[in-house]
Amino acid sequence: MADPAGIGMPAVGLGCWKAEKGVTEEVVYNAIKVGYRHIDSAADYGNEKEVGAGIRRAIQEGLCTRGDLWVTSKLWNTYHRREHVPLACQRTLDDLGLDYLDLYLIHFPISLAFVPFDQCYPPEWTDKPGNAGHMILDPVPYRETWEAMQTLQESGKAKHIGVSNLTAQSLMDVLSYCKIKPAVNQIESHVYLQQPGLVAFCKAHNIGVTAFSPLGAKSYVGIGLATAEEDCFLEPALKSIADTHGKTVGQVVLRFQVQRGCSVVPKSxxxxxMKENLDVFGFELSAEEMRAIEGLERNRRFNDPGVFARGWGAPGSTIALVGHPIYA
Structure with missing residues (x-):
């Protein structure tokens, strides 16, 4: 499969967000069996032990070797301090049963107070179990976190390091001091949020772009962050393009991303x-079709870090700063 990032990462991966523990092992195993070689995981997804079990099963049955796979994981917000970065990476490696990651990303540019593993893992957007929506911010300079990430790459624990949910402005700051520049910026991107300026900036600086939630609202309707009417699969223009190529709308929107130089990590x-999502290389969208899809841009963001940093904005939510009282 094509490698838009230029680092050996397959263009289409299996996203593991929201994969339930009870089925994750089988899902990952089946994905590898049908041809996936790129698995996109994260500590925050709470299923890395199950992801690792699926990988082990596939390797043991001779479906692939470890070297055939590209495994991505992500550093959670509560582990941004220099001393916590290697601990978090090792916990992920232990859960996955791996010696190294192919790519390790900083999940969000939001630093929360450290939560010990034995207290709550993964802590998600909270400071302790049963306290969802109540967060304690611990402002750690992004530079400190990135320097610790560089040490991980130098040690071999992560073959490549990168970022997620960063803007061009934030990337410019990282590029001003980094010894090792981010290999990838993983961002929300779908036909309603194409972020062309950010994609162009990353390309200009040889930073790969991975589009998460490339199918759009389908990832968010069930958790109340999108409405059914925002499903891009209802778009007449996309249906027409799909019919022209004898493909599905899902294949068209994934092909759009790959054709413009982004990798994708749809979950299924x-x-x-899964087979359908992999089958996006045997056809090409015309320039006119690409322009038609570009015209669907709505700047509609479903997964907004700014909302999370405000404590979700829901009644009863609280957010505090380390050493200061709760202010919202």
Whole structure:
């Protein structure tokens, strides 16, 4: 498969966000069996032990070797301090049962107070179990976190390091001091949020772009962050393009991303859908079709770090600063 990032990362990966623990091992195993070689995981997803079990099963059955796979994981917000970065990476490696990661990303540019593993893991957007929506911010300079990430790459624990949810402005800051520049910026991107300026900036600086939630609202309707009417699969223009190529709308929107130089990590538990999502290399969208899809831009962001940093903005949510009282 094509490698838009230029670092050996397959263009289409399996996203593991929201994969339930009870089925994750089977999903990952089946994905590898049908041809996936790129698995996108994260500590925050809470299923890395199950992801690792699926990988081990596939390797043990001879479906692949470790070297055939590209495994990505992400550093959670509560581990941004220099001393916590290697601990978090090692916990991820232990859960996955791996010696190294192919790519390790800083999940969000939001630093929360450290939560010990034995107290709550993964802590998600909280400071302790049963306290969802109540966060304690611990402002750690992004530079400190990035320097610790560089040490991980130098040690071999992560073959490549990168970022997620960063803007061009934030990337410019990282580029001003980094010894090792980010290999990838993983961002929300779908036909309603294409972020062309950010994609162009990353390309200009040889930073790969991975589009998460490339199918759009489908990832968010069930958790109340999108409405069913925002499903891009309802778009007449996309249906027409899909019919022209004898493909599905899902394949068209994934092809759009790959054709403009981004990798994608759609999530599916269906073997048939997994196969469909991989099958985006046997056709090409015309310049006119690409322009038609570009015209669907709405600047509609479903996964907004700014909302999380405000404590979700829901009634009863609280957010505090280390050493200061709760202020919201």
């Amino acid at each position: 538990q269906s073997i048939d859908r």
